[in-house]
Amino acid sequence: MISLINEKIKLYESKFPLLGMFLFTEANPHIVKILKDIDYWNALEALSGDNIGIFATSLFKGSYAFPPSKPGYLSMMIPVWQEPKENKKILSFFNIENSRELPLFVIFCFEDNEIRLHKISIEEENSDKAFNSIKNTLEIIDSIYGDGNRNSLSKQDAFRKLSNKILFEKASGKFKTLLDIVSTLRGVIGL
Helix, strand or coil, X not given: CHHHHHHHHHHHCCCCCEEEEEEEECCCHHHHHHHHCHHHHHHHHHHHCCCEEEEEEEECCCEEECCXXXXXXXXCCCCEEECCHHXXXXXXXXXXXXXXXXXXXXXXXXXXXXXXXXXXXXXXXXXXXXXXXXXXXXXXXXXXXXXXXXXXXXXXXXXXXXXXXXXXXXXXXXXXXXXXXXXXXXXXXXX
């Protein structure tokens, strides 16, 4: 699997300033729906434009299992996460500990023989929320490369701007949630 991914990356890294990879398992049905539905896929393609090449790969689902016990010994039976060996190369390539972190949208590029990564968790309550979380990221990328910045912006500068904007979006979303909670409590209390 990793050799096929490497082939695709080499083919497209010169065509796009950034590359994106959906990483998911069969336990993420909303991501599967987005990728198989032609309308969702066309919307992703329109949003990504010439700024990011998007790929997807499904990984094998890991599971919890009890470690083997030696005969005649009383062992603690605490389940341990078992990652399928097929996943290990791709997870280590993207610096992901295990498949419990999935689904992710990983944005990456190569610069000076070094890979730059930014991992974004995908909300997966339903297909619309999953699509909107991806859409927000693609809109941030479009804003970075908008106004003719594609040729003048280095990959390092683009990644710095991308990271800052994504962190700002997350922080402002949490702040908005906090304000909503405070206003709800004030309404309940009667202030």
